[in-house]
Amino acid sequence: MAYHLVHHRNGSTSVACADNDEIMHPSVGPEIESRTLYVEGLRLAEELALNGRLRVWDVGMGAAANALSAIEALSPLPGRVDLLSFDHTSDALRFASNHAEHFPSIARHQDAVDELLNSGTASFGNVHWRYIESDFPKWLTAGHAEAPPDAILFDAWSPRANPGMWTFELFQQLRQRVSERAALATYSRATCIRSALLLAGFHVGRGPATGAKEETTVAATCLDMLRDPLPKQWLLKAERSHSGRPFLTNVFEQAPLSDDQLKQLHAHPQFR
Numbered sequence: 601m602a603y604h605l606v607h608h609r610n611g612s613t614s615v616a617c618a619d620n621d622e623i624m625h626p627s628v629g630p631e632i633e634s635r636t637l638y639v640e641g642l643r644l645a646e647e648l649a650l651n652g653r654l655r656v657w658d659v660g661m662g663a664a665a666n667a668l669s670a671i672e673a674l675s676p677l678p679g680r681v682d683l684l685s686f687d688h689t690s691d692a693l694r695f696a697s698n699h700a701e702h703f704p705s706i707a708r709h710q711d712a713v714d715e716l717l718n719s720g721t722a723s724f725g726n727v728h729w730r731y732i733e734s735d736f737p738k739w740l741t742a743g744h745a746e747a748p749p750d751a752i753l754f755d756a757w758s759p760r761a762n763p764g765m766w767t768f769e770l771f772q773q774l775r776q777r778v779s780e781r782a783a784l785a786t787y788s789r790a791t792c793i794r795s796a797l798l799l800a801g802f803h804v805g806r807g808p809a810t811g812a813k814e815e816t817t818v819a820a821t822c823l824d825m826l827r828d829p830l831p832k833q834w835l836l837k838a839e840r841s842h843s844g845r846p847f848l849t850n851v852f853e854q855a856p857l858s859d860d861q862l863k864q865l866h867a868h869p870q871f872r
């Protein structure tokens with residue numbers, strides 16, 4: 601993958617990938633988006649206070665903006681945090697680290713980032729950070745014995761560019777792997793992604809707005825974890841959508857939901 605820098609109007613900088621023409625944290629940049637969408641969207645500090653322990657999966661580590669935002673929010677707090685970052689390459693983080701003057705959170709933690717890149721682990725007080733280099737869908741299917749996550753920062757490339765990271769099967773597997781009280785945040789608000797999360801057994805709600813995105817998505821095992829659950833009227837949108845069907849393979853294909861899928865969505869406890 602070939603990476604380059606993109607500078608935003610507010611003075612922040614993102615890493616972009618030339619191979620798929622996508623930008624990590626577009627428009628407002630990594631620090632604001634990672635804090636708003638993932639740290640605040642998942643109420644990580646509150647969940648840590650509730651349990652005294654939090655296991656966080658950072659899916660699509662990229663240049664580690666989400667991971668470092670979580671670390672900065674959680675490391676001053678009491679309790680233990682295990683943060684697992686997944687990616688099939690650490691090249692984006694190496695690239696950003698070589699341009700740390702544009703990435704304040706990397707510059708603030710340069711030693712720990714170097715340690716993670718060199719050894720696969722780093723510690724920040726109560727936060728233990730580990731990097732797992734793997735193809736995430738394959739890793740999940742292989743059934744590795746990691747403890748169930750309480751929070752998932754889900755930040756793959758877009759469904760169009762990276763469909764294998766957004767399949768129904770992947771969300772089903774995640775639903776089976778997470779802890780009893782767990783939530784996942786992602787920037788996508790696409791109907792096919794929200795349908796996949798609902799059909800996989802999550803409750804689904806609107807996540808915070810960030811930059812040009814008017815809304816994002818939060819999925820949770822417990823309805824009370826959602827600030828803004830999708831209302832029953834959302835089903836009308838799903839019925840009318842030409843692209844509401846979850847991806848059954850790792851190919852980007854747009855199709856409407858089947859009658860059976862719509863029936864299952866209507867029967868979902870969130871809409872009863």
Ligand SMILES: C[S@@+](CC[C@H](N)C(=O)[O-])C[C@H]1O[C@@H](n2cnc3c(N)ncnc32)[C@H](O)[C@@H]1O
Pocket residue numbers: 623624625630634659660661662663664665666667686687688689692734735736737755756757762764765
């Ligand atoms: C939008 S970027 C992530 C940005 C990152 N979360 C951050 O805060 O800087 C998407 C990331 O997903 C990773 N990715 C894509 N497909 C993957 C796969 N099959 N397995 C693991 N990682 C994958 C890419 O390598 C890329 O780093």
